[in-house]
Amino acid sequence: MDMKTQHSALMQISAKPDITFTSGSGSYLYDAAGNAWLDFVQGWAVNTLGHCPEAVAQAICTQSRRLINPSPAFYNDQAIQLANRLTHLSGMDQVFFANSGAEANEGAIKLARKWGQLHRKGAWKIITFHNGFHGRTLATMSATGKPAFEPLFNPKVPGFTKVPFGDLEAVEAAIDEHTVAVMLEPIQGEAGVIPASHEFLQGLRRLTQEHGLLLMLDEVQTGIGRTGSLFCYQQHQIEPDVVTLGKGLGAGVPIAALMAKAHACCFEYGDQGGTFNGNPLVCAAALAVLEAVTSAGFLSQVQALSQHLSQGLEHLSTRFNLGKVRGAGLLLALDTGAIDAQALVKQALDAGLLLNAPRPHTLRFMPALNVSVPEIDKMLAILSPLFEQAAAQHS
Ligand SMILES: Cc1ncc(COP(=O)(O)O)c(C=O)c1O
Known part of the structure; x- marks a missing residue:
């Protein structure tokens, strides 16, 4: 049975990419072939401690x-x-x-x-x-x-x-x-x-x-x-x-x-x-x-990670003339200005990054609360060239 035939037994309630995840660990999700995605959706702000803590x-x-x-x-x-x-x-x-x-x-x-x-x-x-x-x-x-x-x-x-x-x-x-x-x-x-x-x-x-x-x-x-x-x-x-x-x-x-x-x-x-x-x-x-x-230092670490992520997003915003960074903790959003956020989500997926666009021109970031600084930096490093391409198309 191919993947498409398997999918058809599920009621179709939203458009989904043609990927089937089979495992996860921390900030990463994997398919059966071992392909990895850096996950900044985390079950829709669900996986507080990442995948399979x-x-x-x-x-x-x-x-x-x-x-x-x-x-x-x-x-x-x-x-x-x-x-x-x-x-x-x-x-x-x-x-x-x-x-x-x-x-x-x-x-x-x-x-x-x-x-x-x-x-x-x-x-x-x-x-x-x-x-x-x-x-x-x-x-x-x-x-x-x-x-x-x-x-x-x-x-x-x-x-x-x-x-x-x-x-x-x-x-x-x-x-x-x-x-x-x-x-x-x-x-x-x-x-x-x-x-x-x-x-x-x-x-x-x-x-x-x-x-x-x-x-x-x-x-x-x-x-x-x-x-x-x-x-x-x-x-x-x-x-x-x-x-x-x-x-x-x-x-x-x-x-x-x-x-x-x-x-x-x-x-x-x-x-x-x-x-x-x-x-x-x-x-x-x-x-x-x-x-x-509630363990000692956990929430102050979330605040520090939030600052790191929002600074990175502000930097992207200034560089590509985007909109505001909003939110608190590790529930942050970046307005993408004229750039189509849904298209960015699709390109990010192809580049091994999971993101969410709650509105046509807004990206939402909701990583695990124990995401690491290198994982945030990696996410920004994947996102930056996508903005570069999108900005080039708009100019
Ligand atoms: C603020 C808020 N309330 C309620 C819900 C519904 O929660 P559930 O999907 O677990 O029913 C959501 C889900 O996104 C939410 O964000």
Whole structure:
């Protein structure tokens, strides 16, 4: 059977390059022939510690011989430990484990609606933001502000009022007696790495408190050290009521989390659940990830690597007259000016480098948090001649 025939058994949900990866290690992915790609996508900001990190592999291996899934009807030691660790680190009070970022956000939406029933006379509407991204379940697609989602799968789940990102007055104007929460990403990742300003986040915290609303932060992409602090909101001296995590929490193993302050933890028996939620196999993996990310010096190293990467990108920007470098930690973006970012991604792939273009003229960089300085330099060295060629074509 050739590769094409094999691919055809998969539902085709996006265009993929004709490569089949068979192994990975650290910052590299390999196909069966041993061809290597330097990976600055890392599972879409997922592989916190790179491909197949020893600590996670060991945790999974050990746990797989102890207990994989006793069912969510029973407590297990790994879920209890992980919930305690996360609440201690985040300042939240309780956790519900999920299997994906979308499921964690779906849980946050349900929690807000339940809270509205109990505490705000049945209020159920949630303010979300233009170009925000919260997942691909029907409710999270409805909460998402991505224009391409608008015509899809209608009718959508009602109850999401979308306003421009960064516009505090628009948020205030959108609040009515049915509003229960404001939900946003502290850095809009899929929109092209657009950070919320410090003033906006502080303003939202003040506004939601004044109006008695929940502030819900989607840290699925920004959480677990990605932006240089364990959670992005810690850089803005605010405490949200609800935080969702996914991606980096399991470093490639599917686990996500919905965390909330005690006053927002209002699920009752029967409101929420799921067969695989909080199983000890994935919780053991997440505990190993947290141990690495909270170890001495890890986050300051992420900040140093971020500085090195952003300086390299600034240098490219100046040299080829490109746009701005944005983001925080190891979630960075470079606007490519007139140059087609999708075409660059394709050329980079052919040159052995995996990159992502969330917008037609934006490249996004989301390497492993333990990427090395030589790997960053190698990535820049592959990218630089591609810009040179593209710039020559444009002049
Ligand atoms: C901010 C944000 N929220 C939610 C999601 C959805 O997560 P998942 O794909 O794990 O469902 C993503 C995925 O890209 C994301 O970036």
